[in-house]
Amino acid sequence: MEIVEETYLIHRYWGKKLTSYHFSNRPTLKKRTFAAAPNNEKPEISPEFLPFELPFAHQGDFRSPALQIEQKNCETITRFSYQGYEIVDGAPELTDLPHARNTEEQAQTLIVYLFDEIAQIEVALYYTIFAESSVIVRSTSVKNAGSETVKVTKLLSASLDTRYDGQVSTTFYGTHQKEFQLNRQEIQHGMFKIGSSRGASSPQYPPYLALSKDANEFQGEVHAMTLIYSGNHETALELDQYNHLRLQIGLNSETFAWQLHSGETLQSPQAVLSYSDLGFNGSSQSFHQFFTDHLIHPAWKNKARPVLINSWEMTYYDVNEALIKQLIDSASELGFETVVLDDGWYSKRNSSKTSLGDWAVDGEKFPNGIKPLVEYAKEKGLGFGIWFEPEMISPNTKLIQQHPDWVMRSANYEPILGRSQLVLDLTNPDVQQFIIHTLSQAIEDFGVNYVKWDMNRHLTDPFSQRGDFPAFEYGHRYMLGLYRIIDALTSTYPEVLFENCSSGGGRLDVGMLYYFPQTWISDNTDGLDRQEIQSGASNLFPISSMTGHVSDVPNHQTNRTVPFETRAALASSTNMGYEMDIIHLNEAEKEMIRQHLQTYKAERELIMQGQFYRLLSPFEGNLCAWLFTDKAQEQAIVYVFRNRYQVFDLSLLVKIPYLDEDGMYQIVGTDQVYSGSELAHCGLALDNKKGDFAVQKITLKKMESE
Structure with a gap:
C-alpha cells in the first residue's frame, strides 16, 4: 500500500511474497480530461483512476464504493484521509461475528486509520496475516465520533483495485439439489455482480470470487476471496475505461443499512483473501488449511x-x-x-x-x-x-x-x-x-x-x-x-x-x-x-x-x-x-x-486430515478424479469416476501429481510399482469397463527406500 498526497490509501500489490518493494509497478500519473482533481495544481492526481484500498463515493471516483454513509439531509458525501496505522500481535476477536481464531500460529494485524474531519467518522481497516498461511483476513469498522446519528448504507469487507490483463473470473451458482456449479467467464467492461438477498448465503450465488489468467487446477496464479458470513452478501467485479479491475465482497448493499449513533462502532464481517501460484488446487489448499486451523471449532x-x-x-x-x-x-x-x-x-x-x-x-x-x-x-x-x-x-x-x-x-x-x-x-x-x-x-x-x-x-x-x-x-x-x-x-x-x-x-x-x-x-x-x-x-x-x-x-x-x-x-x-x-x-x-x-x-x-486435490473436472467432461494423500506423501487414494461408457475409449488415463516424484509407489493389492514422477507426468492407464457410472479406486503406498 502507499499513501498518496498524505490523504489517499492506495493499493499497489497483492500476490507472491516479495523480498522487497520499492514501487517498481507504480504507474506514471497523467492528467485526464473530465477527471476530477481535488488539487487543481496537480490535475494528474485524480481519484478517478487511483487504485484505492477503501473507495468511497463523491470524491471523483465514479466506480463502485466500498463504504457509503448518509448524514443529515440524506447527504452521502464523505472525505476520508489517512490518519495513521498500528501493528498488533494476533488476530482481532469479533464479539458478534464469526472470525478467524487465534491459535499458536504467529499472527499480526495491521490496522490503518482513516478519518473524516467534517463528519467526525473514523474508519479502521484490518489486515491480518498468519505465519504459515497465504491468506489475508480483511475487515472494516466504522466509528461515529461525532454528535449526530449517521446511516451507513454500504459497508463492504474488502475492495481491491488491480490491472486488467486478460484475467477470467470464477464464481459459483446453483439451486436446491444442484449446489456449487462452476461459472468461469471472460471479464467485460462494466459491472458483474452476484450475491444473495434471501436472508442466507444461498445456493444461488455463494460468496466466492476468483481471478486467474492461464491458470488451471495445477498451475497459474489465482487470487480468490470469500466472506465469513451467512446472510445477505454481494460480490462485485468492475472493469473500467482505463482497464482497471475492482474486486469487492461484503454485505449486500441493496438490503443493508445501519443507524450509527454517536460513539457507536459498526464492524463488517471478515473477508478471506487467498493467493496461489499453484492453480486452483493450490487456492483450495490455502482455504482448506486456513479454515481447519483458524475457523473450525477446536x-x-x-x-x-x-x-x-x-x-x-x-x-x-x-x-x-x-x-x-x-x-x-x-x-x-x-x-x-x-x-x-x-x-x-x-x-x-x-x-x-x-x-x-x-x-x-x-x-x-x-x-x-x-x-x-x-x-x-x-x-x-x-x-x-x-x-x-x-x-x-x-x-x-x-x-x-x-x-x-x-x-x-x-x-x-x-x-x-x-x-x-x-x-x-x-x-x-x-x-x-x-x-x-x-x-x-x-x-x-x-x-x-x-x-x-x-x-x-x-x-x-x-x-x-x-x-x-x-x-x-x-x-x-x-x-x-x-x-x-x-x-x-x-x-x-x-x-x-x-x-x-x-x-x-x-x-x-x-x-x-x-x-x-x-x-x-x-x-x-x-x-x-x-x-x-x-x-x-x-x-x-x-x-x-x-x-x-x-x-x-x-x-x-x-x-x-x-x-x-x-x-x-x-x-x-x-x-x-x-x-x-x-x-x-x-x-x-x-x-x-x-x-x-x-x-x-x-x-x-x-x-x-490429509490433503485433497481435484485431478479431472466433472464440469469439463465425462471423467471426474480426486486424490487424497497424507502430508508425508506416503499414502494416497485416487477415485476415478467415468460416467458414460464410450466404445471408442479403449482405456482411461489419469495423471497423479502431488506425490513424491522421487519416490516409488505400489498399487495396493497388486505387484505394480511406479515412480511418483511417472504417475505425475505419464499418468496411469486404467481399463475402461463397460457400463455407465463406473468408478475405479486406486490405493497407493510409498515403498521404503533400499
Whole structure:
C-alpha cells in the first residue's frame, strides 16, 4: 500500500511474497480530461483512476464504493484521509461475528486509520496475516465520533483495485439439489455482480470470487476471496475505461443499512483473501488449511466424525419407536457409529405443513420418549442424533397462538409461506432464548450427541413486529441473532456434533463453518450430480466439513440408478454416512455395507486430515478424479469416476501429481510399482469397463527406500 498526497490509501500489490518493494509497478500519473482533481495544481492526481484500498463515493471516483454513509439531509458525501496505522500481535476477536481464531500460529494485524474531519467518522481497516498461511483476513469498522446519528448504507469487507490483463473470473451458482456449479467467464467492461438477498448465503450465488489468467487446477496464479458470513452478501467485479479491475465482497448493499449513533462502532464481517501460484488446487489448499486451523471449532478440528445412518429417506415422516429400535439394531450389526432420527419425531409432525415450533415428543410415535432410544443406542455402542429446524414455525401451532408477535412479518401484509412455514423473528431476544432453551433441554434430557440443524426456506418478510429498530437493519440483525444462538449452544455443548443444513447447501458458507464443523452440502445424493456438487464445494471447503451419504436407488431426487460402488466412493470422499433402508437387506447387501464401513474407517484419518486435490473436472467432461494423500506423501487414494461408457475409449488415463516424484509407489493389492514422477507426468492407464457410472479406486503406498 502507499499513501498518496498524505490523504489517499492506495493499493499497489497483492500476490507472491516479495523480498522487497520499492514501487517498481507504480504507474506514471497523467492528467485526464473530465477527471476530477481535488488539487487543481496537480490535475494528474485524480481519484478517478487511483487504485484505492477503501473507495468511497463523491470524491471523483465514479466506480463502485466500498463504504457509503448518509448524514443529515440524506447527504452521502464523505472525505476520508489517512490518519495513521498500528501493528498488533494476533488476530482481532469479533464479539458478534464469526472470525478467524487465534491459535499458536504467529499472527499480526495491521490496522490503518482513516478519518473524516467534517463528519467526525473514523474508519479502521484490518489486515491480518498468519505465519504459515497465504491468506489475508480483511475487515472494516466504522466509528461515529461525532454528535449526530449517521446511516451507513454500504459497508463492504474488502475492495481491491488491480490491472486488467486478460484475467477470467470464477464464481459459483446453483439451486436446491444442484449446489456449487462452476461459472468461469471472460471479464467485460462494466459491472458483474452476484450475491444473495434471501436472508442466507444461498445456493444461488455463494460468496466466492476468483481471478486467474492461464491458470488451471495445477498451475497459474489465482487470487480468490470469500466472506465469513451467512446472510445477505454481494460480490462485485468492475472493469473500467482505463482497464482497471475492482474486486469487492461484503454485505449486500441493496438490503443493508445501519443507524450509527454517536460513539457507536459498526464492524463488517471478515473477508478471506487467498493467493496461489499453484492453480486452483493450490487456492483450495490455502482455504482448506486456513479454515481447519483458524475457523473450525477446536474441539472438532482433529476429531474423528461418526459414520452415521440417517432415518430420513428410509422413513420420511413415518418414524416411530419400534422402527428406530430396529434401525439401531441394524446399525449396530453393520458397524455404524451413530443413528440420527430426522424429521417427524415431534407433535404429530406427519408432513411439512405442521408442528414446527411445538417441540414436544409425539406421544403416539414415541410413547416412552426419546431418551430410552438414546440409552438403547448407547447399549449397542452407538451415538444418537436428532433433527431440528429451530428458526421456523408452522401456522396453527401452540407456539404461534401463544406468541404471534414472534413471527417475522410486516405490520401491513400477511407473511408469505415458504414450504408451508413461517420464520421466527431471531432479532427478538425472547425468541433467541426460546431456541437456546429448547435445544439445551433436548440435548440434556434426551442425551443426544449430534444435532442436525436445518433451515428450509429463505426470508420473504424481513421485518420485526417489535419495531425497536429501523427495518433496514433487519437482515443483519437476524444473522447476529442466529450467531448469538448457535454460539451459546456450541460453546455450552462442545462435545455435541452440530451439523449445518439448509435443504442441503442453502447456507453452505464459511460463517457457519465457524460454529458447525460440517455441513450436509446437498439434499441430492445422486451418484452423477454429486460429482459436480462436491468438486465445486471443494474449492472452498475442506473435506472434513462436507457430509455425504450413500442412498438407495433409483435415487429419490433424480430417479437415476448408479452402482453401489460409485455411490459408496462418492460418500467415502466426505464425512460419510448412509440414508437408506438398512433394516430389510439380504445377507449379500449387508456384507457389502459392512465391508464398506470397515474400509472407510480404516481410511478415515487419511480422508479427513490429509490433503485433497481435484485431478479431472466433472464440469469439463465425462471423467471426474480426486486424490487424497497424507502430508508425508506416503499414502494416497485416487477415485476415478467415468460416467458414460464410450466404445471408442479403449482405456482411461489419469495423471497423479502431488506425490513424491522421487519416490516409488505400489498399487495396493497388486505387484505394480511406479515412480511418483511417472504417475505425475505419464499418468496411469486404467481399463475402461463397460457400463455407465463406473468408478475405479486406486490405493497407493510409498515403498521404503533400499
